[in-house]
Amino acid sequence: MIPLSVPNLSGKELAYVTECLETGWISSVGSYVTQFEEAVAEYLGVKHAIATVNGTAALHIALQLAGVTQDDYVLMPNITFVATANAVRYTGAEPILFDANPHNWQLDLDLLEQFLATSCERSSTGELLLKRNGRRIAAILPVHVQGNIGDMNRLLSIASDYQLPLVEDAAESMGSTYRGAHAGTFGLMACLSFNGNKIISTGGGGMLVTNNTQLAERAKHLTTTAKTDPMEYFHDEVGYNYRLVNVLAAIGVAQMEQLPGFVRKKQAIGEFYRSELAGCADIEFQQVLPEVTHNNWLFTIKTGYQKKLVQALNNEKIVCRPFWMPMNMLPMYEACIYVSEKDHCRSIHSTCLAIPCSTNITDEELGVVATEIKRIVP
Numbered sequence: 001m002i003p004l005s006v007p008n009l010s011g012k013e014l015a016y017v018t019e020c021l022e023t024g025w026i027s028s029v030g031s032y033v034t035q036f037e038e039a040v041a042e043y044l045g046v047k048h049a050i051a052t053v054n055g056t057a058a059l060h061i062a063l064q065l066a067g068v069t070q071d072d073y074v075l076m077p078n079i080t081f082v083a084t085a086n087a088v089r090y091t092g093a094e095p096i097l098f099d100a101n102p103h104n105w106q107l108d109l110d111l112l113e114q115f116l117a118t119s120c121e122r123s124s125t126g127e128l129l130l131k132r133n134g135r136r137i138a139a140i141l142p143v144h145v146q147g148n149i150g151d152m153n154r155l156l157s158i159a160s161d162y163q164l165p166l167v168e169d170a171a172e173s174m175g176s177t178y179r180g181a182h183a184g185t186f187g188l189m190a191c192l193s194f195n196g197n198k199i200i201s202t203g204g205g206g207m208l209v210t211n212n213t214q215l216a217e218r219a220k221h222l223t224t225t226a227k228t229d230p231m232e233y234f235h236d237e238v239g240y241n242y243r244l245v246n247v248l249a250a251i252g253v254a255q256m257e258q259l260p261g262f263v264r265k266k267q268a269i270g271e272f273y274r275s276e277l278a279g280c281a282d283i284e285f286q287q288v289l290p291e292v293t294h295n296n297w298l299f300t301i302k303t304g305y306q307k308k309l310v311q312a313l314n315n316e317k318i319v320c321r322p323f324w325m326p327m328n329m330l331p332m333y334e335a336c337i338y339v340s341e342k343d344h345c346r347s348i349h350s351t352c353l354a355i356p357c358s359t360n361i362t363d364e365e366l367g368v369v370a371t372e373i374k375r376i377v378p
């Protein structure tokens with residue numbers, strides 16, 4: 001079997017975890033949590049990082065701290081992993097879904113700009129409201145889909161024109177940069193994920209990153225049950241038990257040591273597939289801006305032969321995955337406002353396919369995958 005994208009634990013993971021087990025420091029206090037946070041903050045070039053149980057939890061806290069609350073709207077892409085929309089709902093807010101740009105598969109900024117200009121208005125108190133019902137637009141939540149980054153300068157200028165906080169879902173984009181700055185460093189806050197299939201993994205885990213010291217302190221407080229006294233059980237608000245445990249952070253520290261190598265390998269895999277499959281007229285690749293370096297986290301092709309390929313690759317025990325189902329096709333989000341002209345999301349869903357790209361895949365395996373794809377796609 002050739003897996004899709006599996007964790008690569010060939011560094012010091014076992015040594016660090018063993019140390020946690022031998023010393024008893026396995027839970028939410030321990031030096032690896034701090035070390036992991038410092039390593040991530042330094043790598044991204046961001047002031048603060050707060051480790052959480054998963055990326056969804058980081059997103060939930062980031063939205064809450066951005067001021068998103070009951071009955072607000074959050075502007076986000078229709079095509080993403082479901083966690084993005086779920087985190088919005090956890091705050092009591094409602095997503096407004098935007099179609100994707102058909103070339104880079106990121107939130108379509110033309111649609112976003114048009115929507116803000118025509119469907120929203122300022123209240124007398126300066127809040128941005130949806131005209132049709134007077135509900136508040138609270139934040140923009142872009143997702144760096146597949147690790148790619150869209151036109152960040154344009155998005156930042158839209159957010160600033162409309163005075164909307166930007167929370168980045170950077171769960172897939174560790175190692176990607178835009179004009180030399182890392183994904184996750186553009187917004188007020190960003191979330192990262194270390195789930196099993198991400199570019200680095202702690203089994204499960206996430207992080208909230210920000211340059212804002214006050215928000216970082218609030219995030220740490222909220223993720224540790226809002227306890228204010230080291231001795232007494234005094235908690236000053238409803239907090240969450242969202243902190244990452246030391247034993248998983250130990251894996252994270254070992255993974256961070258390997259991240260630059262993982263990014264190089266993922267990029268080499270991407271280059272291999274792009275050149276090997278360039279001759280297939282029916283295959284398109286995700287468009288990447290010249291100012292972006294793409295981590296190629298989960299290499300994905302776009303082809304009318306998606307269904308046939310799934311079957312053929314399955315027969316050869318080559319694992320592949322169609323693209324996420326758009327949020328507006330899921331029962332809990334089908335009633336959300338969906339801003340779209342051509343519904344590119346539906347076609348991305350039915351034509352995109354992620355193919356094997358683990359950091360420990362061999363050249364021979366890559367060759368097998370490419371050959372099988374070329375056999376099916378003209």
Ligand SMILES: *Cc1c(COP(=O)(O)O)cnc(C)c1O
Nearest residue numbers: 054055056081083171193194195
């Ligand atoms: C993985 C992922 C998340 C959530 O991360 P978890 O750590 O699994 O909670 C959120 N958004 C996107 C786009 C993701 O791919």
